[in-house]
Amino acid sequence: MRVRTEAKRDAILEAAAEVFLEAGFEGASMSQIAARAGGSKRTLYGYFPSKEELFVAMAHNVATSFLDPVVDALSQTEELPPVALQRFGEGILGFLCAPDSVRMWQTIIGVAGRSDAGAQFYEIGPSRGHEALAAFLKRQMDLERLPPADPHDAARHLMALLEAETLMPCLFGKLKAPSKKYLRATTERALQAFFRGYGNPGMP
Amino acid sequence: MRVRTEAKRDAILEAAAEVFLEAGFEGASMSQIAARAGGSKRTLYGYFPSKEELFVAMAHNVATSFLDPVVDALSQTEELPPVALQRFGEGILGFLCAPDSVRMWQTIIGVAGRSDAGAQFYEIGPSRGHEALAAFLKRQMDLERLPPADPHDAARHLMALLEAETLMPCLFGKLKAPSKKYLRATTERALQAFFRGYGNPGMP
Numbered sequence: 001m002r003v004r005t006e007a008k009r010d011a012i013l014e015a016a017a018e019v020f021l022e023a024g025f026e027g028a029s030m031s032q033i034a035a036r037a038g039g040s041k042r043t044l045y046g047y048f049p050s051k052e053e054l055f056v057a058m059a060h061n062v063a064t065s066f067l068d069p070v071v072d073a074l075s076q077t078e079e080l081p082p083v084a085l086q087r088f089g090e091g092i093l094g095f096l097c098a099p100d101s102v103r104m105w106q107t108i109i110g111v112a113g114r115s116d117a118g119a120q121f122y123e124i125g126p127s128r129g130h131e132a133l134a135a136f137l138k139r140q141m142d143l144e145r146l147p148p149a150d151p152h153d154a155a156r157h158l159m160a161l162l163e164a165e166t167l168m169p170c171l172f173g174k175l176k177a178p179s180k181k182y183l184r185a186t187t188e189r190a191l192q193a194f195f196r197g198y199g200n201p202g203m204p
Numbered sequence: 205m206r207v208r209t210e211a212k213r214d215a216i217l218e219a220a221a222e223v224f225l226e227a228g229f230e231g232a233s234m235s236q237i238a239a240r241a242g243g244s245k246r247t248l249y250g251y252f253p254s255k256e257e258l259f260v261a262m263a264h265n266v267a268t269s270f271l272d273p274v275v276d277a278l279s280q281t282e283e284l285p286p287v288a289l290q291r292f293g294e295g296i297l298g299f300l301c302a303p304d305s306v307r308m309w310q311t312i313i314g315v316a317g318r319s320d321a322g323a324q325f326y327e328i329g330p331s332r333g334h335e336a337l338a339a340f341l342k343r344q345m346d347l348e349r350l351p352p353a354d355p356h357d358a359a360r361h362l363m364a365l366l367e368a369e370t371l372m373p374c375l376f377g378k379l380k381a382p383s384k385k386y387l388r389a390t391t392e393r394a395l396q397a398f399f400r401g402y403g404n405p406g407m408p
Contacts, residue, residue: 024318103317110314112377113307114228122376157397160368164360168367172326173316193361197401 009047012037016058021100025055025107056117059104063125066095071132081140082191088136089162089187090180092129096163099177102170109171130155137198146198154198161190213251216241220262225304229259229311260321263308267329270299275336285344286395292340293366293391294384296333300367303381306374313375334359350402358402365394 015036019028030051034044048054070091077084095101112118134155140146165186169175178186219241223232234255238248252258274295281288299305316322338359344350369390373379382390 106313106317109310109375112375113310116377118375118377122373122378126372126376127378153393153397156368157365157394160364160372161361163372164364168330168364169326171313171316171322172330173320173322174326174331189357190361193357193401197397 004047008037008039008043012039012044012047012054013058013061016054017062020055020058024103025051025111030054050115050117052111052115052117053120055111056108056121059108060121060124062104063095063101066101067092067129070095071129074132074136077136081145082195084136085158085191085194086184086187088133089190090183093162093166093178093183093187094180096167097170097175097178097183105167105171126159130159133158149198154194157197158190158194161193162187164190208251212241212243212247216243216248216251216258217262217265220258221266224259224262228307229255229315234258254319254321256315256319256321257324259315260312260325263312264325264328266305266308267299270305271296271333274299275333278336278340285349286399288340289362289395289398290388290391292337293394294387297366297370297382297387297391298384300371301374301379301382301387309371309375330363334363337362353402358398361401362394362398365397366391368394 012033016028016033019033019036022028023032028051030044031041033054034041037044044054048057070088073091074084074088077087079087096105108118108121130152134151137146137149137154137158138151141148141151166175166178166183170178216237220232220237223237223240226232227236232255234248235245237258238245241248248258252261274292277295278288278292281291283291300309312322312325334356338355341350341353341358341362342355345352345355370379370382370387374382
């Protein structure tokens with residue numbers, strides 16, 4: 001009986017990240033990745049039944065390691081909403097719009113039409129971000145720092161406002177490697193619109 | 205001297221739409237498309253230097269033919285913002301989220317990393333939609349039906365609110381062929397958030 005281990009899975013994901021970055025999604029092969037991870041192709045397929053699924057697991061791994069600190073900061077902060085959300089917005093956009101990240105999202109969306117790997121990624125990636133943001137907003141509403149509203153609607157709308165001038169044009173290649181200054185300014189604009197809509201008694 | 209004509213270009217785009225729909229982007233070949241359009245591959249390349257650019261031109265053609273009526277209606281309407289924007293939102297989302305459309309956006313985003321065709325499409329597609337929406341909002345502000353604000357920021361934010369629960373999950377394959385009822389309800393939620401943020405003196 002073959003045993004799957006967490007350590008082996010991690011080694012595969014690390015090898016996959018290297019090979020995909022070097023060769024791109026189309027250019028990378030499962031054989032190459034298996035060799036880089038020091039195992040057989042058969043073992044590799046035991047963990048990931050297709051290149052699409054391996055790619056999405058790799059992207060999820062990268063996203064989690066970048067986003068966990070941003071999400072944790074939001075769940076623990078005692079800062080008022082304008083400060084906490086400005087930090088969150090700049091942090092999450094800095095990751096989402098980095099050139100390597102954009103290539104990952106382009107690839108996932110490109111394969112989403114012919115595999116359900118994209119839907120799985122959405123469930124564990126963007127949906128998890130929404131949950132964390134909704135939990136923060138709910139807490140601020142309970143503390144009466146924000147007027148009551150549906151925290152899930154508010155979270156989805158805030159993410160959309162943040163992505164309007166950033167992620168969307170990046171996905172189409174219209175905007176490339178936006179500067180920190182640009183991301184700070186667009187986050188400010190998005191938060192102005194958000195606070196006009198969802199209110200913020202903590203601000204003058 | 206070879207002469208490029210609008211009629212020939214239209215014939216190529218029509219043939220391309222058929223072949224891409226049947227075979228998908230990867231499966232379609234320039235030879236097939238040339239044959240279907242009744243011309244040579246050399247002629248085809250005279251109009252479109254790559255399969256990516258032909259695909260994007262085809263997508264733009266399809267998008268324009270669907271969106272022109274929606275955009276024209278918005279530019280001519282005398283209706284109050286809530287009514288006009290509800291119609292606009294449902295119309296544009298119905299097109300953006302239709303299964304054939306989603307496959308087009310997925311393909312364009314998938315190739316955007318390796319060609320500037322995606323950026324060109326963004327310029328003539330989404331950017332044009334934003335312009336039309338900004339012009340409508342500006343007119344409403346001039347008529348004092350909406351309080352003054354930057355109409356371009358407002359347009360981008362409204363599009364983002366409309367796309368939050370619709371286009372984004374569709375791109376990742378998480379949401380498939382959303383019903384008219386779903387699009388009506390998400391448009392209502394997006395407009396509630398928009399009007400809370402950008403105001404609407406025309407409503408009680």
